[in-house]
Amino acid sequence: MPLGELLRCPTFKEKAKKHPDHVHYGLSGYPVLMAADILIHKGELVSVGEDQLVHLEMARAIVRRFSAHYGPLFPEPKPVENQSARVPSLTGEGKMSKSDGKGTTISLKDPKEVIEQKVKRAYSDPLRTHKVKPGHPTRTGCNVFHLHEYFSEPEEQQSIQTGCQTAEIGCVACKQMLATSIERTVAPIRQTYEQLTDADIHDLLLMGKEKAKVSAQQTIQEVREAIGFYMY
Ligand code: SF4
Incomplete structure (x- = not known):
């Protein structure tokens, strides 16, 4: 993902303007991390707030770029239609955050x-x-x-x-x-x-982790094959 595109992202610019002393890698790299979270499970429909739509668009751009180089491995994720995508803040400024x-x-x-x-x-x-x-x-x-x-x-x-x-x-x-x-x-x-007890939460997390691990390992395997990167 070109750094220039990440630095032009409106949410990055807004946060960087608001907190000029805390502009770090995590802020600019966030859309790539979000794309990885979606694509590792080949997500097709993603429930996002209005302000995340721009990040989803970047995930779609990453898919197109990957497809152009290595073939169509990932679907382009789309947002779920959601009327509550932006609940206003109690202070009247922006969204609840x-x-x-x-x-x-x-x-x-x-x-x-x-x-x-x-x-x-x-x-x-x-x-x-x-x-x-x-x-x-x-x-x-x-x-x-x-x-x-x-x-x-x-x-x-x-x-x-x-x-x-x-x-x-x-x-x-x-x-x-x-x-x-x-x-x-x-x-x-x-x-x-x-x-919910702590044990219930622990069990739910464990169940999710096992499910996610299988799906992520499968995708990583396919990515390695697509780009010709093998681990021996
Ligand atoms: S102005 Fe007062 S009464 Fe009217 S909608 Fe707003 S909070 Fe309610």
């Missing part, structure tokens, strides 16, 4: 009270300065409303939209409704997580 701090994200392990606290502080419509003023319940007008689109039922979204535009509901109540909707989504995942 663990690397941007705990205040921006809801964790799938967060208890109900923590979800409520976080949502209470979420950024909402900056133009709605008083409860008596109507708000702007759209994706771009209010971050909280945008989050309702991911977590609340269509009827709830409709009633919030009407209530907000007529100033019948305030942001405090609206955020409480959002916290309830998020809790409804997160609770079954959290409960499953809480039921």
Whole structure:
């Protein structure tokens, strides 16, 4: 993979700009590592967030380059159609991202009270300065409303939209409704997580490792044959 292409990658440029003192190999080489993770199992469909699409495109470019030199060994991976590819951050800036701090994200392990606290502080419509003023319940007008689109039922979204535009509901109540909707989504995942013991997790990892090892060894063997690299 030419270094120039990696350094032109938009996610690399964005991170390098944000953390100029921490520009290291891992940052630029990440898309190659991701391509290796996908291709070693000949992945065809990959579930990625919106910001990872550019990396997937690089994986496809690597496949095309490999095919041109050594023949069609790998399928070109495609993204899974995913409506939740980019859940907005609680702060209203970018997506929910663990690397941007705990205040921006809801964790799938967060208890109900923590979800409520976080949502209470979420950024909402900056133009709605008083409860008596109507708000702007759209994706771009209010971050909280945008989050309702991911977590609340269509009827709830409709009633919030009407209530907000007529100033019948305030942001405090609206955020409480959002916290309830998020809790409804997160609770079954959290409960499953809480039921797992360390031994269960260990067994799952071991099972995955054994499966992955067989698939990876098979691919490596095929790659060696394709490029004429044999180990004796
Ligand atoms: S009521 Fe809800 S949708 Fe309307 S401005 Fe407040 S937080 Fe946003």
